[in-house]
Amino acid sequence: MPQQFRFGDYQQEIGTGHKTVSFNDLKPAPKLDTDGNLISQQEPRIKLNGGEIYNLIRPYLSVRFIGQVKTVVPLAAYLLLFQIIILRQLEADYLIITGGMLAVILGLMFFMEGLKLGLMPFGTVIGSILPRKSPLPLVLLVTLLLGIGVTFAEPAIGALKAAGQNVSVEQAPYLYTLLNEWSGALVMVVGLSVGLAAVLGTLRFLYGWSLKPMIYMALLPLLVLTVAAATDPDLMSVVGLAWDCGAVTTGPVTVPLVLALGVGIASAAGKGDSGLSGFGIVTLASLFPVIGVFLLAFYVSFTLTPAEIIEAAQHASAAATSAPAWYETSPGEEIALGVRAILPLVIFLYLVLKLILREPLKNRGEVFFGIGLTILGMCIFNLGLTYGLSKIGGDVGGLIPAAYTKVDGIEMSPIYIYGVGLALALLFSWALGFGATMAEPALNALGDTTENLTNGVFKKKTLLFSVSLGVACGISAGLAKLIFGFPLYWLIVPTYLLAMLLTFLSTEEYVNVAWDSAGVTTGPITVPLVLAMGLGVGSAMNAVEGFGILCMASIGPIVAVMISGLWARHKAGKQAAAAVKDEPVTQSQEAQALL
Amino acid sequence: MTILTDVSLITCVVKQDMSDAILKAALEAGALTGAISYHARGHGARERLGLVGIAVEAEKDVISLLVSSEQRDTVFDAVFHAGNLNVPGNGHQYITPLEKVATYVPEDMLTRLAKTKQGA
Secondary structure (H helix, E strand, O other): OOOOOOHHHHHHHHOOOOOOOOHHHHOOOOEEOOOOOEEOOOOOOOOOOHHHHHHHHHHHHHHHHHHHHHHHHHHHHHHHHHHHHHOOOOOOOHHHHHHHHHHHHHHHHHHHHHHHHHHHHHHHHHHHHHHHHOOHHHHHHHHHHHHHHHHHHOOOHHHHHHHHHHOOOOOOHHHHHHHOOOHHHHHHHHHHHHHHHHHHHHHHHHHOOOHHHHHHHHHHHHHHHHHHHHHOOOOOOHHHHHHHHHHHHOOOOHHHHHHHHHHHHHHHOOOOOOOOOOOOHHHHHHHHHHHHHHHHHHHHHHHOOHHHHHHHHHHHHHHOOOOOOHHHOOOHHHHHHHHHHHHHHHHHHHHHHHHHHOOOOOOHHHHHHHHHHHHHHHHHHHHHHHHHHHHHHHHHHHHHHHHOOOOOOOOOOOOOOHHHHHHHHHHHHHHHHHHHHHOOHHHHHHHHHHHHHOOOOOOHHHHHHHHHHHHHHHHHHHHHHHHHOOOHHHHHHHHHHHHHHHHHHOOHHHHHHHHHHHHHHOOOOHHHHHHHHHHHHHHHOOOOOOOOHHHHHHHHHHHHHHHHHHHHHHHHHHHHHHHHHHOOOOHHHHHHHHO | OOEEOOEEEEEEEEEHHHHHHHHHHHHHOOOOOEEEEEEEEOOOHHHHOHHHHHHOOOEEEEEEEEEEOOOHHHHHHHHHHHOOOOOOOOEEEEEEEEOOEEOOOOHHHHHHHHHHHHHO
16 A cells, blocks of 8 residues: 655655754753843853864865965966066076965955954944044044055055165156155155045035046146156156056055045935945045145255255165164065054054044954954065065066167067067057956956946946056056156146046046046056066166056046946937937827826 | 745855855755845854854855745755855754745646646
8 A cells, every 4th residue: 555755754754864953952041040030141152173163264265365366376477478488588586486476465365354354343333433423523634644544554555665775866866765765754645645535535425526626626736746847857757656656545455444434424424325425535545645746756856955865875875884673674674564554553543443432342352363464464465575576577577678679688688679579568568457457356346336326338347348458558658658768747648638628528427437447456466566567677778767657557547437438428329319210209109108 | 815835934044155056056956936035244153253253254145945845855955065054154044834925826837736636
């Protein structure tokens, strides 16, 4: 007699490989005191054995490690392959470079995780509570100070300082002194400019100002300063540095922390959901530092003459014969830099939390661990910067001119005839810019926002493509400037004037996205690499300085995005016009359709 | 109104990036009729593990699956393996018996059901 069972019942009955444990046995039974009230019981900390900890940590680490590997390795591989195949040179210290690259990957991994655990909690708490508790002037003061703090903590700032060591004091005295004796003041001025940009950007959120007049008002004095500096033979060398500073500031620390505060202020005022909130600060934070650096350069030029600087530098190099302290030589220097970059920001955030907000710190242990990780990551990253990124960028940069011209110390140079070699060098830099930008994770996020903001008219793919194209062309243009040695302002003034014209023609959404996309492209890997490459090319060509590539890489995407935005709007308008033409809908038909 | 009985609700709480794998496994086990997934933040284990707790992702995806009581255990098994729920930090799932579910059932399904009932 066959009997029917439901398979589900059967399976539950035999319980294949299942073990049933009552949750009551795992949890302590509630205890009541004599009045019948619950006695709260502190549960003990869960203990895990080695295997369990391994299983827990492994996926956590591998996800983060692979995330950084994906951004660093393709770039490094591309550089090495280019060096071997096109330039036919073997990297001499490949062990050091591999180690340096590993340090960059590990350092960024620790740094980003530490940022998430240790600094972002401050940012979100302060961003959401401070604007509600404190009067606006105090909030803006905190924003200003925060702007300074985050600039010091930005990993790419270290690359700028490292660049100063290779500048010749005789050829470019003001550039030399800005990057050496005045380097502290330089970072301070950049930080102050970022702070001011954050304040203005926040005010913009609050009062709903348009970004366009702000861009005009920042650009006009900027272009005047550029021309003024470029026509002064002593200050000419500072132009590239000033413009590159703008690209360095908008990195992984500044953008999220400053945005958290800015958006917090806007939403506390009930203006947080306009869709455009969050945009604009990055733009201003990459324009204002340029003004700041120019002003500092003019100040220095009024107080010091070139002769004084050269004399002081010679004096200093003579005095430096004594053994430098441990924190002045690598690797001690990198570690000291790392600690000095993060600690002031952390102390400032903590003081704001304790003294102004009087809020307790949640998850204290986790936050302190995160801060430790951030500092550790910064130190390792700085080491990797010196031995990996800057070295490989500088090496390749130094070799590029060998493709088309005679360079001392390199056999077989020129490797190719002039035209071919030149084309190869420019093509190489173009592909490098394109690939590095396509891989940038922050750009993906911007792409999603843009697609939402423009109701799908501006596709994410279009944005990715046009930004990458812009960066690629910008880097090639910057390299061409180094190779042919024409002044940077020939490139900057026309492109920024074009950008202003496009800003005038474009709608507010596209203006916001386009100007912010420039800040997104210059991350902690691209900046040192491109900077080092430029300086390498510069020194191989015996040029005065190798700055200027980065700033071309930030104006490129601005122009490219606005042009493709105008094109997308033009096409959408054409489609709409065609649709109207094809289907002449009378008003009565339309009314019927609605019914 | 058509009322469905013998329905169970399987709720899976997994790491943020795991929801696609869970949904795929549920589809293969034949359970993808009433699935919703939403984003959530988890608490508890992270706080009680000390320093190791940072490896437990707080960002979670919650997937609700409506299954017939016959499918219940096969889907439960499939989700368990797809989500690697025997590894610490990967999440948990539970089954809730549902008394009634009301929704639209396609005509074709109802007529076929009536035919098989007649035949039997």
